[in-house]
Amino acid sequence: MGEGGIWWIIAILVMLALALSSLYLYRIRYLLNHEASIQVSVRGEDGAWHNAIAILGPESLDLYSTRSLSLAPKVRWVRNTMSFEVQRPRGGISVVTVLMPGKPGSAGESRRVASSPEEMAALLSWMDSSRPSAEPTLG
Known part of the structure; x- marks a missing residue:
């Protein structure tokens, strides 16, 4: 393979990296x-904190990993x-432990979730409220 072939391989790898970065x-x-x-x-099962994006839907909270x-x-x-x-804020960050039901007969699973005070207030408000279709309306 000549020097020109190596440059083509490098160009293809750079284009692939740019495409994956753009998609991400x-x-x-x-x-x-x-x-x-x-x-x-x-906080993951491994004990390390991972960034994520939570989308609050009408029926569920969907958690998307940023990785x-x-x-x-x-x-x-x-x-x-x-x-x-809710644990006391540490350095301005409220830490919330979200408790999820496990499989029948198991103790369940819990996850620690941290965010800014405004976004944490939105999450807790969403958890306490009823779904939009269950809200009473004035007739």
């Missing part, structure tokens, strides 16, 4: 532009089965 940035922009999205940090190209949520929590515990 488009996905993040798409998720953040959703009308009910909030940026959160979630992925998938348009499918990593975790989906149904609204009426979720509960939470």
Whole structure:
């Protein structure tokens, strides 16, 4: 393979990296532009904090990892089965433990979620409210 062939391989690899980067940035922009999205940090099963985007839907909270190209949520929590515990703010950041039901007969699973005070207030308000179709209307 000559010197020209190496440059073609480098050019193809650069184009592939640009395409993947563009796809990743488009996905993040798409998720953040959703009308009910909030940026959160979630403590994973490995004990490390990971950035994520939570989309508050009518029936569920969909959690999208920022370290992925998938348009499918990593975790989906149904609204009426979720509960939470709020710890005292540390350095201005409220830490919320979101409790999810587990499989029948198991103890369940919990995740720690942290975000800005405004976005945390939106999450807790969403969890406490009823779904939009269940809201009473004036006749």
